[in-house]
Every structure is written in C-alpha cells, then in structure tokens.
Amino acid sequence: MRPALAAWLVLSLLGGTGAQDMCGDPPAPSHSASAPQLSPEERLSPHMPESLRCDACHAIAFQIEEQLRKAEGKVGKKALKESDYIEVLERSCSQDWESYGVLELDGEKRLSGPGLPRQQPLSVMVSGGPWPSRLSKLCHGYVGEQGEAQIYGAHRRGPAALRQLLCHGDKGPCGGRKDRPDPPKALQNEL
Secondary structure, three states, X not given: OHHHHHHHHHHHHHHOOOHHHHOOOOOOOOOOOOOOOOOHHHHHOOOOOHHHHHHHHHHHHHHHHHHHHHHHHXXXXXXXXXXXHHHHHHHHHHOOOOOOEEEEEOOEEEEEOOOOXXXXXXXXXXXXXXXXXXXXXXXXXXXXXXXXXXXXHHHHHOHHHHHHHHHHOOOOXXXXXXXXXXXXXXXXXXX
16 A cells, blocks of 8 residues: 555646646646556565566665675774674665665666666656565575675675676676577578
8 A cells, every 4th residue: 555655645746736826827737657567476476576686686786885885984994804794784685675666667667776777757666565575585695695705805896896796697687698599690601
C-alpha cells in the first residue's frame, strides 16, 4: 500500500491545480507519470530480477564505498583494522535500503537510488516492498563470495576497483554477458 500512496501523492502534486490557477493566471500544462507495471517475479520473488542485478550491484558498491570511506575518515584516512572493516561491511549490507526502488525509463525497468545514474525528472519510483531485502541479500552474497579482505583491498584502490571486483568481472552481473550472440562471420569467396 505504501508504494501506491507515494505514487498517488506524486501524481496529485504534479497534476493538481496550483495557486496560479486561483489568481487568474493561465493553468500550467499538466504532466503525468505512472508507476512501473511489475511482473509477478518482480513483485513476489525474494530474489533480485536478473534485469536489475547490474543496477543493484552498482548501488551496493556505492553503499559499501560510502560506509568504508566514513569509517576511514574517523581514523584519519588510515587503513582500517580487519575487525573494523568486517564490521563496516556487515553494517553496509544490513542497512535498511529504503531509498532504493524501481522505476520505468523508456519502457525499461531500472533500479534507482543513491549512487545510481539520475533518471528522468518525471517518473514514479516504487520503493519499499521486496527491494530492500533483495539488496541486503545480494550485498551479503557479494561479501561472502569475494571475502571481506578482497573487498576492502579493492576499496583502498578506489571506487572503480570496487565496482570492477563486484560488478564487472566474468561472473559479475554487469560483465561477461552472454545474452548477445557473436556477429556472424563473413563468408569468404572460394576460387
């Protein structure tokens, strides 16, 4: 019910009549936006849909980077002790993730929130529901698969290294895609 209420509020604010209409000014042009239509998998599955995993990985890498940077700032930008970065990674994955949700952009569903590219200004984001737990579960999976020391080492090399490790390797959700077939080879003339 919460996502529907948020969508209604945004639409009513965008489409409602404002004070200008009451003062005799010409009415402003109306705009409309609709919430993305989610498939049963997108609404009900406990897992992140395959089509949103790359966006989810970038969101997770951003949150991990932010939390580790804050923790290092408290100790004067020095490297953290193992026990400290393990705690920060656990806290990063266990956060509430409520600022993330899904929206539709040019007919394609995209994850939206901090650390992800800005989307068009007039769109409705559906947040809450299954998205926070999906992000948390994926985050814990990345930490378990890669290991805390490797993730922290990538962080120390910079945000691009962390995104590369988590998202763009052969097994990452943004790299090694097999969904595009190789282009056909040109036939050679045989004489």
